[in-house]
Amino acid sequence: MKKNLTFWLGLGLAIFLLVGGFWLQSVTSQTRVDHLMLGNPSNASSDVANVDNYLMTKPEYVLSYSSSKRIPNWVSWQLNSSWLGDADRANNFRPDPDLPKGWFAVRQSDYTGSGYDRGHMTPSADRTKDPDTNSATFLMTNILPQTADNNRKVWERLEAYSRTLVKQGKELYIIAGGAGQKEVIKTGKISIPASTWKIIVVMDKTGLSVSDISDRTRIIAVNVPNEKDLGEDWKPYLTSVDKIEKLTGYDFLSNVSTEIQKAIESKVDK
Ligand code: MN
Numbered sequence: 001m002k003k004n005l006t007f008w009l010g011l012g013l014a015i016f017l018l019v020g021g022f023w024l025q026s027v028t029s030q031t032r033v034d035h036l037m038l039g040n041p042s043n044a045s046s047d048v049a050n051v052d053n054y055l056m057t058k059p060e061y062v063l064s065y066s067s068s069k070r071i072p073n074w075v076s077w078q079l080n081s082s083w084l085g086d087a088d089r090a091n092n093f094r095p096d097p098d099l100p101k102g103w104f105a106v107r108q109s110d111y112t113g114s115g116y117d118r119g120h121m122t123p124s125a126d127r128t129k130d131p132d133t134n135s136a137t138f139l140m141t142n143i144l145p146q147t148a149d150n151n152r153k154v155w156e157r158l159e160a161y162s163r164t165l166v167k168q169g170k171e172l173y174i175i176a177g178g179a180g181q182k183e184v185i186k187t188g189k190i191s192i193p194a195s196t197w198k199i200i201v202v203m204d205k206t207g208l209s210v211s212d213i214s215d216r217t218r219i220i221a222v223n224v225p226n227e228k229d230l231g232e233d234w235k236p237y238l239t240s241v242d243k244i245e246k247l248t249g250y251d252f253l254s255n256v257s258t259e260i261q262k263a264i265e266s267k268v269d270k
């Protein structure tokens with residue numbers, strides 16, 4: 001009798017742990033997305049003393065913010081088909097409520113009349129799986145001033161091209177930001193970068209990890225002047241990761257082995 005009870009209690013516990021374990025695994029694998037899988041290019045941290053390299057982690061993307069420039073240093077995000085759906089463009093540009101207390105939070109109106117677009121780093125069209133996800137791309141910490149000719153032509157073309165890669169089954173890790181400074185938007189003292197750069201690491205399929213990156217992994221890197229009359233095509237602006245590292249002082253793909261970084265960061269996509 002006594003042995004029987006111990007047996008059933010033991011069996012019950014075993015089943016509980018097994019089912020619980022599978023449940024936990026399925027929940028975490030569904031929600032755990034590592035936008036920084038390739039590394040944190042500027043060693044940003046969420047310490048409020050880090051005023052010009054402040055790490056902000058959101059479900060939709062991760063960024064480093066500069067409170068003196070009032071723009072992101074870089075924004076990093078994963079893109080695969082699970083992010084794409086039919087949510088409408090929310091268009092609700094707004095101050096980021098997650099900035100530390102006392103920091104100036106850029107408003108939509110700070111760009112009004114500046115002659116510059118509110119340029120998304122993580123594009124609205126990369127986050128269409130549901131309305132809340134799309135809305136997150138309109139936080140002003142994901143935005144920097146871009147000329148219309150940059151934002152609506154070259155930059156937009158490359159964004160659209162990256163989504164065609166996703167439709168072919170690829171998974172992308174993308175990092176984008178601005179480099180240099182032309183001037184500032186007077187009202188909000190917002191830094192206007194001299195150029196906008198982007199690095200796209202193309203993984204053959206979804207679910208691969210850093211260790212799957214080899215010297216044959218495709219990388220698309222561009223540096224686009226934040227100027228007028230740039231044409232439509234992004235290919236004239238192709239460059240290497242090495243060049244963008246030199247330009248920004250950041251170390252991209254730092255989670256990839258140094259040998260493979262060496263091999264792929266000097267290449268220019270064709
Ligand atoms: Mn845009």
Ligand code: MN
Binds near residue numbers: 245253261
């Ligand atoms: Mn690197």
